Amino acid sequence: MSERVVLDHGSGGRRSRDLVRSVFRSRLSNAALDAETDAAVVALALDASPAGDVSNAADVRIAMTTDAHVVKPLRFPGGDIGRLAVCGTVNDLAVSGAEPRYLTASFIIEEGFPIADLESIVDSMADAATEAGIRVVAGDTKVVGRGECDGLFITTSGVGIVGPGREGIAGASRVAAGDVILVNGPIGDHGATIACVRNGIDTDPPLASDCAPLSGLIQQLYNSGITPHFMRDATRGGLATVLCELADMRSIQIQIREESIPVRDTVRGVCEIYGFDPLYLANEGTMICVVDQADASVAIQAMQAHPLGQSAVIVGEVLESGSARAVMRTAIGGRRVLRMLAGEQLPRIC
Amino acid sequence: MIFVDEYRDRELVHSLSRQIHAESRRAIALMEVCGSHTMAIGRFGIRSLLPDHIRLISGPGCPVCVTEIGYIDHACAIAAEPDVIITTFGDLIRVPGSLSSLERERARGADIRVVQSSLDALHIARDNPDRKVVFLGIGFETTAPTTAAAIAQAARDGVSNIFVLSAHKVMKPAMMALVTGGVSLDGYICPGHVSIVTGAAMYKEIVAECGVGCVISGFEPADILLAILMLVRQAERGEHAVEIAYKRAVTWDGSRPAQRLMDDVFVPRDAVWRGLGTIPASGLGLATEYNRFDAEGAFTVDLPVAKEPAGCRCGEVLKGRCEPADCPLFGAPCTPENPVGACMVSSEGTCAAHYRYHNE
Numbered sequence: 001m002s003e004r005v006v007l008d009h010g011s012g013g014r015r016s017r018d019l020v021r022s023v024f025r026s027r028l029s030n031a032a033l034d035a036e037t038d039a040a041v042v043a044l045a046l047d048a049s050p051a052g053d054v055s056n057a058a059d060v061r062i063a064m065t066t067d068a069h070v071v072k073p074l075r076f077p078g079g080d081i082g083r084l085a086v087c088g089t090v091n092d093l094a095v096s097g098a099e100p101r102y103l104t105a106s107f108i109i110e111e112g113f114p115i116a117d118l119e120s121i122v123d124s125m126a127d128a129a130t131e132a133g134i135r136v137v138a139g140d141t142k143v144v145g146r147g148e149c150d151g152l153f154i155t156t157s158g159v160g161i162v163g164p165g166r167e168g169i170a171g172a173s174r175v176a177a178g179d180v181i182l183v184n185g186p187i188g189d190h191g192a193t194i195a196c197v198r199n200g201i202d203t204d205p206p207l208a209s210d211c212a213p214l215s216g217l218i219q220q221l222y223n224s225g226i227t228p229h230f231m232r233d234a235t236r237g238g239l240a241t242v243l244c245e246l247a248d249m250r251s252i253q254i255q256i257r258e259e260s261i262p263v264r265d266t267v268r269g270v271c272e273i274y275g276f277d278p279l280y281l282a283n284e285g286t287m288i289c290v291v292d293q294a295d296a297s298v299a300i301q302a303m304q305a306h307p308l309g310q311s312a313v314i315v316g317e318v319l320e321s322g323s324a325r326a327v328m329r330t331a332i333g334g335r336r337v338l339r340m341l342a343g344e345q346l347p348r349i350c
Numbered sequence: 351m352i353f354v355d356e357y358r359d360r361e362l363v364h365s366l367s368r369q370i371h372a373e374s375r376r377a378i379a380l381m382e383v384c385g386s387h388t389m390a391i392g393r394f395g396i397r398s399l400l401p402d403h404i405r406l407i408s409g410p411g412c413p414v415c416v417t418e419i420g421y422i423d424h425a426c427a428i429a430a431e432p433d434v435i436i437t438t439f440g441d442l443i444r445v446p447g448s449l450s451s452l453e454r455e456r457a458r459g460a461d462i463r464v465v466q467s468s469l470d471a472l473h474i475a476r477d478n479p480d481r482k483v484v485f486l487g488i489g490f491e492t493t494a495p496t497t498a499a500a501i502a503q504a505a506r507d508g509v510s511n512i513f514v515l516s517a518h519k520v521m522k523p524a525m526m527a528l529v530t531g532g533v534s535l536d537g538y539i540c541p542g543h544v545s546i547v548t549g550a551a552m553y554k555e556i557v558a559e560c561g562v563g564c565v566i567s568g569f570e571p572a573d574i575l576l577a578i579l580m581l582v583r584q585a586e587r588g589e590h591a592v593e594i595a596y597k598r599a600v601t602w603d604g605s606r607p608a609q610r611l612m613d614d615v616f617v618p619r620d621a622v623w624r625g626l627g628t629i630p631a632s633g634l635g636l637a638t639e640y641n642r643f644d645a646e647g648a649f650t651v652d653l654p655v656a657k658e659p660a661g662c663r664c665g666e667v668l669k670g671r672c673e674p675a676d677c678p679l680f681g682a683p684c685t686p687e688n689p690v691g692a693c694m695v696s697s698e699g700t701c702a703a704h705y706r707y708h709n710e
Binding site: 004005006007008013014015018199265268269272275277330331332333334335336337339342343344345346347348349350 | 360
């Protein structure tokens with residue numbers, strides 16, 4: 001039987017990566033694409049090589065990325081598809097070491113979609129763009145027949161300027177043994193919120209998505225004199241998948257401590273009910289940040305001074321040696337090897 | 351978080367571990383029957399807290415893992431019938447059948463929806479009166495009462511377009527069949543959630559006939575270690591007994607309303623367990639009064655000859671005869687993202703748990 005795309009190819013885990021590699025990378029291959037970073041960092045100068053090779057560039061380096069957003073429901077506590085579409089692209093640029101500058105947005109709208117809903121979604125895009133200090137400079141709309149899309153899909157693309165000394169962040173080229181790993185806040189809020197909304201579960205206190213632009217928080221780090229060695233927002237696949245990707249990219253061993261990882265009690269409760277692991281829940285405004293050990297306390301202070309980093313904390317470190325993997329010291333003293341998300345997390349059967 | 355943190359307390363966990371080390375002399379083999387136990391043992395690193403001579407074997411308590419391949423074929427065939435909506439727990443979607451899987455059938459256009467309970471399937475049936483809604487009923491005494499509740503509700507409300515393809519099973523005959531079939535065990539770490547429904551009394555027969563200890567455990571590290579400690583003490587004393595290490599949830603008699611629902615809607619029948627073969631009276635079919643809801647009778651479909659994947663040792667893994675890593679397919683090509691056998695598909699499957707937590 002001929003192979004077809006299945007839903008799991010979009011889970012953000014290993015199967016997504018396999019699809020990207022086998023279908024897309026193999027046919028569109030170039031240095032920037034092959035780096036498999038959240039945003040491509042390329043040179044934009046007259047004498048830059050056609051491949052966008054950064055090392056040959058005389059001056060301007062930009063980061064460029066695109067992200068399609070399909071979320072059910074379109075509106076959820078803490079955000080909506082509009083806010084998500086702005087933040088997702090802004091964050092991919094920002095964690096790649098870029099100052100996000102311009103966005104484009106294209107909308108695929110299902111016939112019959114209420115204009116008032118569209119207005120409110122675009123209003124929240126405008127708010128998120130203001131928060132992120134970015135402008136939406138071009139766009140496109142397509143309307144498809146009823147049933148040909150699920151309400152509204154939004155794709156955003158963005159560019160940003162990569163400042164001097166920051167071109168290695170996306171590729172994690174400066175990550176080294178002894179570096180410490182920080183997160184800016186509690187993990188799993190977005191994934192837990194969406195699971196609860198979809199299944200009609202109310203929590204006390206109520207949950208909200210962490211959906212937010214990280215550019216301001218990251219600017220705060222630069223302002224304090226820190227150049228992180230690596231940053232990545234822990235979206236689909238969660239914290240564990242990002243750590244596995246980093247371990248893989250640089251062939252290093254990463255160790256985190258379960259007790260240090262911030263998880264809200266409500267999110268833990270939702271995870272207990274469904275049998276989810278918070279390490280694999282999606283986030284939309286939570287990132288890991290790897291810094292030199294000597295910079296750790298300054299980085300924590302800088303993050304904590306920003307509203308999105310108030311509970312910033314060190315969760316682990318890059319070890320001196322060991323094979324390429326991410327491991328976790330469990331709260332009861334055991335040791336657990338982390339793996340990339342394989343398939344969506346499913347609610348327990350019993 | 352109450353009811354969680356106190357059972358993950360480092361000092362409590364380590365004191366239980368120390369007691370096990372101090373009291374355990376004999377080499378023993380214990381089977382954790384339930385897939386949630388298998389996952390918890392991996393996730394918390396419980397093995398690293400036990401002496402080497404205590405062997406933990408993963409048992410047949412993952413509903414997806416013991417579902418025979420012919421059942422997946424049957425579900426795929428019904429999915430291809432006109433006007434059918436298949437409703438299923440998510441774990442079943444990716445289990446490979448002989449020729450296809452529900453995931454592939456869905457990609458080819460079949461209407462297959464993931465639900466979290468049989469009652470969701472009943473809602474879908476009400477919302478789609480022109481379609482036939484088939485619920486894939488899998489699982490043990492934990493899920494069977496919920497399927498029974500949905501069917502009883504459908505009967506009361508006159509909903510006639512919901513059907514169950516039942517692969518529901520009960521635990522006791524399988525636990526007895528394993529021991530009488532030659533699997534050498536000193537004790538069972540008995541499933542906590544099943545026991546909430548059945549009550550602890552169910553295990554008396556296993557203890558009496560099979561000569562193994564039965565201790566019912568919860569799912570937190572302290573629960574599991576306490577159950578192991580109680581089984582160690584039984585073994586050291588040379589005794590076998592039913593004990594409850596999960597008293598905050600499990601009683602001697604279980605849940606009478608859940609038992610009544612099951613007794614009402616289902617009747618025992620022989621069932622094929624993947625890897626274990628046919629076990630008499632270990633399955634649940636629909637009772638005569640409810641057989642109009644039986645998908646087996648409502649659809650006539652051609653089924654391929656059920657074909658187990660070549661080389662797959664799921665069956666032996668389920669009997670504790672081999673470790674997942676002993677299977678030639680484990681890790682390559684059989685992985686959670688590209689599973690060959692059922693034990694790798696379900697997040698509670700033995701192979702998936704080993705892949706996720708033990709792979710160094």
